[in-house]
Amino acid sequence: MRDHRFLLIAATVLSGAFGLASARSDDPSIVRNASFIAAHPDLFWRERGIFEYTSGHFVAARTDFRRAAGFADKPSQALLAQMLWNGEGGAADRIAAYVWADLAAERAYPDFIATRERMWKELSAQQRGAVQAAGEPVFAQFADAVAKPRLERELRRRRLDVTGSRTGRVGTLSVMAVNPDGTMGPPIDGSLYYAPRYWKPEDYWRWQDQPFKQPPRGHVDVGPVSTTPDQPD
Numbered sequence: 261m262r263d264h265r266f267l268l269i270a271a272t273v274l275s276g277a278f279g280l281a282s283a284r285s286d287d288p289s290i291v292r293n294a295s296f297i298a299a300h301p302d303l304f305w306r307e308r309g310i311f312e313y314t315s316g317h318f319v320a321a322r323t324d325f326r327r328a329a330g331f332a333d334k335p336s337q338a339l340l341a342q343m344l345w346n347g348e349g350g351a352a353d354r355i356a357a358y359v360w361a362d363l364a365a366e367r368a369y370p371d372f373i374a375t376r377e378r379m380w381k382e383l384s385a386q387q388r389g390a391v392q393a394a395g396e397p398v399f400a401q402f403a404d405a406v407a408k409p410r411l412e413r414e415l416r417r418r419r420l421d422v423t424g425s426r427t428g429r430v431g432t433l434s435v436m437a438v439n440p441d442g443t444m445g446p447p448i449d450g451s452l453y454y455a456p457r458y459w460k461p462e463d464y465w466r467w468q469d470q471p472f473k474q475p476p477r478g479h480v481d482v483g484p485v486s487t488t489p490d491q492p493d
Contacts, residue, residue: 287448287452289448290448290452290453290458291458293448293453296453296458299414299415299418299419300411300414300415300418300458301327301328301331301411301414302328302331302332302333302336302411302468303328303333304328305324305325305327305328305331305333305336306324306325306328306333306335306336306339308324309321309322309323309324309325309327309328309336309339310339312324313339313343313348318343318348318349318350319349319350320349321339321343321348321349322340322343322348322349322350324336325337325339325340325343326340329360329363329402329407330401330402330407330410331407331410331411331414332402332404332407332408332410332411334364334366334367334369334372334472335364335472337360337361337363337364337402338360338361338364338371338372338375340360341357341358341359341360341361341363341364341375341379342357342361342375344356344357344360345357345361345379354379354382354383354387355383355387355390355391355394356394356398357379358376358379358380358383358387358391359391359394359395359398359399360398361375361376361379362376362391362395363395363398363399363402363403364376366403366404367404367469367472367473368473369469369472369473370473371472372472408461408465411461412461415459415460415461415464416459419454419459
């Protein structure tokens with residue numbers, strides 16, 4: 261049976277990545293555009309990984325999340341940690357799972373910190389002792405210090421490729437909208453499609469962080485307390 265924690269994280273990832281359009285002033289026609297996602301390898305591989313996972317293709321999901329993780333995608337790192345913990349797509353490895361959870365919590369997203377701390381409490385003393393050595397090669401390849409520049413290079417390259425301008429100037433460019441199902445939508449204003457929060461590294465990281473630093477929370481409205489008449493004995 262699939263761990264409910266994975267599904268909770270996946271739901272947070274999906275809502276954080278694309279579902280808060282009105283709250284974040286994002287246009288869904290942009291952030292759900294197939295060409296937009298393809299130009300952002302962190303989002304592309306994350307979405308592929310979630311699709312493979314929900315389809316029951318766990319080996320492929322692990323591979324996709326690891327690819328997204330290489331582009332500093334913290335949600336994918338958290339999801340990979342949960343798969344390693346559960347033994348989905350391969351043998352369970354709680355030491356590796358903790359390492360990936362620790363990496364996912366690098367930017368102090370509250371839900372990811374909570375997952376990391378839960379895992380730590382469930383490790384044995386021997387497993388805790390093995391964490392540092394296991395973590396060094398993972399952090400050397402996937403920590404923000406090395407993974408963020410990897411994505412930033414991709415964003416700069418893909419933005420210049422699509423605009424056709426070596427300066428990255430958008431001008432009056434319109435972008436054809438390709439929906440996730442392959443159908444065509446109305447053209448998108450290039451100045452909106454190429455807004456800094458989607459392409460400039462510093463703005464992009466802020467845009468990515470926002471829903472996970474302040475994740476959406478459900479609430480229940482409780483009315484005033486009322487009394488009921490005493491029942492006869």
